[in-house]
Each structure stands twice: as C-alpha cells, then as structure tokens.
Amino acid sequence: MAYRHPDRDQIRIEDVLSALGNGVRLAAVRLLDAGGEHNCTSVLNTLGITAKSTMTHHWRVLRDSGVIWQRPSGRENLLTLRREDLDARYPGLLDAILSGAVHDETIEADRERLRPGT
Amino acid sequence: MAYRHPDRDQIRIEDVLSALGNGVRLAAVRLLDAGGEHNCTSVLNTLGITAKSTMTHHWRVLRDSGVIWQRPSGRENLLTLRREDLDARYPGLLDAILSGAVHDETIEADRERLRPGT
DNA sequence: ACTACCGTTCGACAATCGGAGTACAGTGGG
DNA sequence: CCCACTGTACTCCGATTGTCGAACGGTAGT
Numbered sequence: 001m002a003y004r005h006p007d008r009d010q011i012r013i014e015d016v017l018s019a020l021g022n023g024v025r026l027a028a029v030r031l032l033d034a035g036g037e038h039n040c041t042s043v044l045n046t047l048g049i050t051a052k053s054t055m056t057h058h059w060r061v062l063r064d065s066g067v068i069w070q071r072p073s074g075r076e077n078l079l080t081l082r083r084e085d086l087d088a089r090y091p092g093l094l095d096a097i098l099s100g101a102v103h104d105e106t107i108e109a110d111r112e113r114l115r116p117g118t
Numbered sequence: 119m120a121y122r123h124p125d126r127d128q129i130r131i132e133d134v135l136s137a138l139g140n141g142v143r144l145a146a147v148r149l150l151d152a153g154g155e156h157n158c159t160s161v162l163n164t165l166g167i168t169a170k171s172t173m174t175h176h177w178r179v180l181r182d183s184g185v186i187w188q189r190p191s192g193r194e195n196l197l198t199l200r201r202e203d204l205d206a207r208y209p210g211l212l213d214a215i216l217s218g219a220v221h222d223e224t225i226e227a228d229r230e231r232l233r234p235g236t
Numbered sequence: 237a238c239t240a241c242c243g244t245t246c247g248a249c250a251a252t253c254g255g256a257g258t259a260c261a262g263t264g265g266g
Numbered sequence: 267c268c269c270a271c272t273g274t275a276c277t278c279c280g281a282t283t284g285t286c287g288a289a290c291g292g293t294a295g296t
Contacts, residue, residue, distance in 0.1 A: 056243065
C-alpha cells in the first residue's frame with residue numbers, strides 16, 4: 001500500500017501548523033524527532049491513545065501535511081520525520097517548534113527590562 | 119474594556135500553532151508583522167471577510183493564544199503582534215513562520231505557465 | 237493453511253470551528 | 267443630545283475534528 005505524500009514544494013505552512021497545533025500529534029512528532037525507528041503502535045502506547053484508528057487518523061494528518069514519511073515494512077509501518085524537507089522549505093521552523101519553550105531567569109530579566117515603566 | 123491576554127510564560131506552543139494554522143489568521147498576522155498600526159476593520163477589509171463578528175472571533179483566538187495584543191483606543195481597537203514575547207519564548211518561531219516558503223509551488227506554476235510550447 | 241499481529245477503512249458520535257446576521261454598547265463629532 | 271462609527275455578544279448553521287468500536291486485509295510464523 002503506497003501512501004500519498006506531498007512533494008517538498010507542496011508542503012504548505014498552514015497545513016504544517018494546524019497539524020502540529022494538536023497535543024497528540026506534537027507529542028508524536030517529538031517522539032519521532034528523538035530518533036529511532038518507530039511503528040504506529042509504539043507511539044500510540046506512549047501517548048495514551050487507546051484506539052488504533054485514532055492514531056491512523058493522526059498519522060494521515062501528519063502525512064498529508066508533509067510532516068512525516070510513512071513507509072510500510074512487513075506488517076508494520078515505519079514512521080520518520082521529514083526533517084530534511086521541512087528544514088529546506090521552512091528553515092528553523094521545526095527547531096523552533098520542537099526545542100520547547102524558553103523560561104528561565106533570562107526571560108524574567110528581559111521582562112523587567114521590557115516592562116513599560118512608561 | 120480590558121481584554122485578557124496570557125502572560126508570556128503562559129503562551130503554549132500548541133495554541134500558537136493552531137491559531138496560526140488557519141489561512142485567515144496567518145494572513146492577518148502577516149499584515150500586523152508588516153508594520154503600522156491596524157484596527158480590526160482595516161485588516162478585515164484586506165482579507166475579504168465580510169462580517170465583523172467573524173474577525174472578532176479570529177482576534178479572540180489570536181489574543182487568547184498569545185499571538186497579538188489587542189488594546190482599545192478611543193472607539194477603535196489597536197492590534198499589534200506580540201513579537202517580543204514570542205521571540206523570547208520560542209526563538210525563531212515567528213521568523214520561520216512569517217518568512218514564507220523557500221520554494222513556493224507558485225513559482226513552479228509560473229514556470230509551467232511560461233514554458234514555451236512543449 | 238491456519239493463526240496472530242499490525243494497521244486501515246468505515247461508520248458513529250460529541251465537540252469544536254468558521255462564517256454570518258442581529259442586536260447592543262462605547263466613543264467621538266456635530 | 268443625537269448620530270455615525272467601531273467592535274463585541276449572542277445565536278444560528280453547516281463543516282470539520284477527535285475519539286472510538288467493529289470489520290476487514292496484508293504479512294509473518296508455525
């Protein structure tokens with residue numbers, strides 16, 4: 001079964017953002033980014049989704065938006081992040097999204113500095 | 119009327135992504151990023167939205183997710199991008215999103231269109 | 237060939253979303 | 267005070283989303 005993936009040039013930022021604007025899918029992509037080969041159920045179990053069909057839905061969204069490759073291998077499905085394509089088309093986007101929120105004393109200092117004493 | 123804006127520390131990447139994962143809101147944010155002071159209706163007219171209440175809805179989504187400031191001024195509402203906060207908390211995110219695609223498919227389309235008869 | 241396993245497809249369901257119309261509230265100008 | 271203007275609140279409606287269960291189709295191992 002060959003899945004239909006968008007070409008690199010057809011990846012739309014709007015689709016990527018709405019695909020990753022969901023906790024389950026964002027967490028799934030973080031797992032893929034952490035490395036290693038993943039199949040569908042391994043990610044499913046980690047995220048607390050109880051139904052296979054639910055993850056199938058999320059994989060389709062991620063695949064259609066160009067975020068992941070989905071390749072059948074035997075009776076499994078291997079999932080990989082399309083980092084090369086995303087980095088080429090939207091440089092820095094994936095890093096900014098996956099690196100997580102910054103909140104430390106530096107931010108507090110900035111906040112003081114930027115606070116409108118007006 | 120004072121609007122509720124999330125603190126910088128409370129801006130969640132998931133909310134930002136889903137807020138910007140919509141064509142109308144992404145285009146609106148691009149307009150705000152282009153600079154200048156905007157009120158609601160000016161953006162509304164540019165984007166082809168016909169109902170004020172529709173834009174009010176989008177402004178709320180952007181405001182609640184921490185993407186914009188919405189400040190009443192006289193009988194207007196001044197809208198500004200929260201670039202300082204977003205850059206501080208998610209460095210590079212806004213730039214990556216707003217700078218656009220490196221190779222847009224419209225370029226390919228133009229190339230096809232301009233190609234001399236096969 | 238039979239069976240266990242992995243994932244998809246389909247249908248259902250509640251919840252949310254995007255868009256619009258109407259009515260209302262606050263502001264500023266005459 | 268009255269009116270034009272700006273934007274919100276509320277309601278409605280169709281479309282989409284997220285979740286699930288059940289049935290199905292390949293694949294691998296025995």
